[in-house]
Each structure stands twice: as C-alpha cells, then as structure tokens.
Amino acid sequence: MFNRCLTAVLFILFCGLTFSQSRFTLPRSERTKVKFQLIDNLIIMPVEINGVTLSFILDSGVSKPILFNIIDSVDSLKLKNLESIYLRGLGDGDYVVALKSEKNRFRIGEALNINQDVYIITDESINFTPRLGVQVHGIIGYDIFRDFIVEINYGSKFLRLHTPETYQYKPCKKCETLDLTLVNSKPFIDAHVVMNDKKIPVKLLMDSGGSDALWLFEDNSLGLVPKNNAYFVDFLGKGLSGSVYGKRSKLDQFSINDFHFKNLNVAYPDSAAVSFARKFKERSGSMAGELLKRFNIIMDYGNAQVTFKKNKYFNTPFTYDKSGIILEQSGSRIIKESKNNTPLKTDRTSGGIMVIEAYKYELKPAFNIVELRPESPAETAGLKVGDIILTVNGRQTHPLKLQEVISFFRGDEGKLIKLVIDRNGVIMTFRFKLKSLL
Structure with a gap:
C-alpha cells in the first residue's frame, strides 16, 4: 500500500x-x-x-x-x-x-x-x-x-x-467483471503474476487505502520472491501500529483477466509488520492505489462482484523514489515576499514619484526530510534527517504542494537534483543524481 x-x-x-x-x-x-x-x-x-x-x-x-x-x-x-x-x-x-x-x-x-x-x-x-x-x-x-x-x-x-435495488448495469464490452471474495468485511480478487517466466495465481486484497501498486507476501514455495533477487530495502508506509519496511522490486507482469501490466513496481513487506494481515491464509498480498487508479471501478458487495474499465491513467509509467528521501509537510516557516511596488509619496521638487519597496510575511509549509535510505544518493551527498528543503532545481518549494516536491525525486535515472536546504538556521546547497536501483 x-x-x-x-x-x-x-x-x-x-x-x-x-x-x-x-x-x-x-x-x-x-x-x-x-x-x-x-x-x-x-x-x-x-x-x-x-x-x-x-x-x-x-x-x-x-x-x-x-x-x-x-x-x-x-x-x-x-x-x-x-x-x-x-x-x-x-x-x-x-x-x-x-x-x-x-x-x-x-x-x-x-x-x-x-x-x-x-x-x-x-x-x-x-x-x-x-x-x-x-x-x-x-x-x-x-x-x-x-x-x-x-x-x-x-x-x-x-x-x-x-441504491442497490434500483441500480442497472450498462453493457460494457471494454469492461472486465470479477468475482469478489469477502473475508472479514474486506474484498479480495483473483489475479495472476508472472515471475521468472512462471505464471502464479494470487488472491489480493483490493486496498484503496494504500498508495503503492502491488504488495506481495514473500513465499518461496509459490515463487513469490523478488525477481533474480534484485531488490532494495525501503520504507513502504505508515500504519496504525507503526512504520512498515520491506523490499522493493520489479514484476514481469500482473494480470486481471485480459488487463495486463508489464514491468511494474512491487513491494514485499516485512513479515512481522503484516503478520495480522496474513491470518487469511489464502491471501497473497494487496492491489493498491497505484494500480486501482488506472481503472474506473464498480464495487458491488451485494452481488459479490467488481467491474474494471480502463481510464486515462492506464498506461502512465510506474515510478518510484530514486533519491532516498522520505519527505513530510511538517510545521511552517516564515516567508518574506515582495508586494507590488506601490507609489507611497510624491517628490514635489522633481515632479516624480518616490517608490518604496514593501514586503509581506506569510507562514508557508515546511518540507522536512524525515527518513533517508541508507547509501542512497541523498544520504551520500550529505543530506540529513531534519533538513528543510527550500528549493529544488531552482524552484522555491513554499508555493508547491508536497506531492509536487516529491515528484522531482521520481524522475529518470541520472537526473541532476540541486537542493537548497535549511539545517538549524544554516542555508546549505547539495547536489546529487537520481539512481535507479531496479
């Protein structure tokens, strides 16, 4: 998730x-x-x-x-x-x-x-x-x-x-309808993954509360393990009972009936963090937001079925962080901004106008580094937990949304990132290149 x-x-x-x-x-x-x-x-x-x-x-x-x-x-x-x-x-x-x-x-x-x-x-x-x-x-x-x-x-x-009693399904040739299995009030679907040229059936929680594409529970007997042992350990998310870490890797293919995704992101959460989730023995993992958003979906618990239809996000690339930075919007910082130049006083001797520069001070979001992946480009460059990012590649961060700042770190491998940060009141500049680990 x-x-x-x-x-x-x-x-x-x-x-x-x-x-x-x-x-x-x-x-x-x-x-x-x-x-x-x-x-x-x-x-x-x-x-x-x-x-x-x-x-x-x-x-x-x-x-x-x-x-x-x-x-x-x-x-x-x-x-x-x-x-x-x-x-x-x-x-x-x-x-x-x-x-x-x-x-x-x-x-x-x-x-x-x-x-x-x-x-x-x-x-x-x-x-x-x-x-x-x-x-x-x-x-x-x-x-x-x-x-x-x-x-x-x-x-x-x-x-x-x-209202279920009055709803009527419309014919849809481009849709795929699957059976839902409801266990403890949660919806599960059957799908397939292809790993190391092997097609493996999986039962997945449909999890709209997770932002990753796909989570799989490691299982050597089924072949549910990172491809060619290629993975890196990363922060996967935060749940009610704490942080979740695990392995990030790539998957050859994921399929829902005739909908197929190739070379997509997959994560294998640490088994201790998901021990309660694994009590449903048939469960293989979760299909979450990065996959779900590629469809328009009709969830019908009463008839135990779900309908998928492609939308505009279907072919968007699967990305992931290549900097090693986990960022939060935490607290505020004071930003000094120039107002429009305003004529404040007439200079009667010259007939001209004296213009005085005016400023305003506003509270803007502060974007803090809260975790750094060990040996990542950001950590190797010298960045530290607690640094506040002021600019990214010359752009001030305070007018941006958190997700816009994060998107800089999901670019292509080799892209140069220049950060200006505030470290306990000291302004510092760092440079590094994004690095793909998969």
Whole structure:
C-alpha cells in the first residue's frame, strides 16, 4: 500500500466487536455524487459527522470508520457514549488504544446514517496529514461498500453511491467483471503474476487505502520472491501500529483477466509488520492505489462482484523514489515576499514619484526530510534527517504542494537534483543524481 509509498498503509483488524448501528440510506434519491481529491493515489473525500465536515480516506481495507487528528474539532463533533477499545493495524508496533463512540450522524453527499459507530484515536503521533500534505481526519470503508453499489471514477475524481435495488448495469464490452471474495468485511480478487517466466495465481486484497501498486507476501514455495533477487530495502508506509519496511522490486507482469501490466513496481513487506494481515491464509498480498487508479471501478458487495474499465491513467509509467528521501509537510516557516511596488509619496521638487519597496510575511509549509535510505544518493551527498528543503532545481518549494516536491525525486535515472536546504538556521546547497536501483 504509500513508488515512494505512502504514507497511509491502513489495514485494520477489529477484535471482539459487535455492530448494531443502522445503515446508510439515500432518503431523497437513488444515487449521490461525491467529488474527491486523488493524493498519492489515495481517495480523499468529505464526510460530515454530527454537522462537522472532515476529510476521510476511502479505504476498502478498513472495517469501521476511524477518526484521528481531530484535536481542533473534538468539541464541535459532540462525540458521546465513549468506551475504550484496542485496535491493531499494519506496522512494527503494538495495539493502539481508541475510543468507541456510538449513535453518530454521518453524511456523505446525500447518503445518511443517523446511528453510526466511530473509533477515535487520541494519540497525536498517528497522523497521516504530514505524509500527504493535506488535512486528513479519518478513514472509512466497509460501511459505504456494504450499503451501496459504489462507482469509483478515478479518471474524473468522483464517487457515485447507488441504491442497490434500483441500480442497472450498462453493457460494457471494454469492461472486465470479477468475482469478489469477502473475508472479514474486506474484498479480495483473483489475479495472476508472472515471475521468472512462471505464471502464479494470487488472491489480493483490493486496498484503496494504500498508495503503492502491488504488495506481495514473500513465499518461496509459490515463487513469490523478488525477481533474480534484485531488490532494495525501503520504507513502504505508515500504519496504525507503526512504520512498515520491506523490499522493493520489479514484476514481469500482473494480470486481471485480459488487463495486463508489464514491468511494474512491487513491494514485499516485512513479515512481522503484516503478520495480522496474513491470518487469511489464502491471501497473497494487496492491489493498491497505484494500480486501482488506472481503472474506473464498480464495487458491488451485494452481488459479490467488481467491474474494471480502463481510464486515462492506464498506461502512465510506474515510478518510484530514486533519491532516498522520505519527505513530510511538517510545521511552517516564515516567508518574506515582495508586494507590488506601490507609489507611497510624491517628490514635489522633481515632479516624480518616490517608490518604496514593501514586503509581506506569510507562514508557508515546511518540507522536512524525515527518513533517508541508507547509501542512497541523498544520504551520500550529505543530506540529513531534519533538513528543510527550500528549493529544488531552482524552484522555491513554499508555493508547491508536497506531492509536487516529491515528484522531482521520481524522475529518470541520472537526473541532476540541486537542493537548497535549511539545517538549524544554516542555508546549505547539495547536489546529487537520481539512481535507479531496479
């Protein structure tokens, strides 16, 4: 699942929970449309909770809605009926303490649930906003897919939630429809990979909450291992239970029926970080955002099927970070900017106009290096964790979005990168070339 992977590796297991809340309905129509942002291959959409609009990741791998990063909204949310509970997610850490709240009013577009459970994580260190560069307050998944036929239009960046009883499929010769296997409220599909000239069937979680293309669980007996032992160890993402590391490699081919991808990125997560995810013995890994975004998708849990259709992203190249830098948008820095020259005073002796340069000071995002891959081009050049990137190849970073800055590091091998950074108040310049490890 966050390729610089992301950020939000969000597979969550709930133990010993019972669910009694009502369902989402569409009181006044048969469908509703919800626009979303596509950030690092993740769907970020508005969800209204008890009258407060927040930003959620749509994650098909999560069982129940989870809230975090809500310290500024906690009073207005009016959460009630709180009780402590333990959650477990991907990562190298332990269980996370959360609060369960019942009888909340959720609205997504025109879809409404007046009795929704939600789980609140109060640990401020669990926050995916810095890794995405946009505000994210929570994740939601199964409750939406359970109650609607969900049309995900990655190409035009919108969802349509359809009432199952009235939805009618349109004929589509260019579509592929597959069976869904639902296990613990999560959707799995059957696909194939080709490795070392061997075609291997795989069962994969459809994981819209991960930003990588494909994760595979290493299995020597099946041949699910990095091609020709060619890989590098990297940060793969951050889950509720900590960071996830693993091997990055390339895959000869991945196929969903007649849709084929060649020479794509694949990651093999460390087995300890995904030990809970592997309790479903038939599971081989995950198909995540970098692959999913290449289709427009219709998810139909009621009929246990999913439909894929190519979109404009289908043939876009698979890229990954070639610098060794993991970047976060964390905190702010003060930027001095020149205003337009303004005539402030008339010079009566010369008949001219005196122009005084005026400045304004604004708070802008700070882009911090939070991890460096050992022996990577960036580390070898002398960059350090904690450095704040001010410019990339002559471009100021403060007007850019986080993902725009990161895109510089996914360029072609050999591309020269020049960084100006702030290290504890000292301005320094570094140069290095991007290096492909695959």
